[in-house]
Amino acid sequence: METLQQKTAKLKSVEIKVCDHVVGKTTTESIQSGLYFGHIGIINELKDRIAKEVFRGDIPFAVGTGGFSGLFEDTNLLDVIVPDLALQGLYKALKLNS
Numbered sequence: 507m508e509t510l511q512q513k514t515a516k517l518k519s520v521e522i523k524v525c526d527h528v529v530g531k532t533t534t535e536s537i538q539s540g541l542y543f544g545h546i547g548i549i550n551e552l553k554d555r556i557a558k559e560v561f562r563g564d565i566p567f568a569v570g571t572g573g574f575s576g577l578f579e580d581t582n583l584l585d586v587i588v589p590d591l592a593l594q595g596l597y598k599a600l601k602l603n604s
Contacts (some may be wrong), residue, residue, distance in 0.1 A: 512598060
């Protein structure tokens with residue numbers, strides 16, 4: 507989204523959100539759909555390739571992390587969503603090293 511906003515003359519920043527339709531009726535809806543469904547495609551492709559290359563076809567356990575991971579909660583692409591996993595890890599590291 508940042509690249510679209512910064513590198514194009516007239517596209518404004520849009521909220522990244524769950525979309526119901528792939529084809530948007532406005533420029534904003536089209537950008538939102540591209541961001542949302544594009545990431546679904548990325549997740550699917552990565553899971554497929556990792557399954558083939560590393561797990562002999564078995565689907566890997568997928569953990570969604572970060573602030574936007576919750577957007578994909580209803581897609582069944584992720585086995586668990588832990589938005590603040592990095593912070594949890596840093597906290598555990600701090601406790602172990604205190």
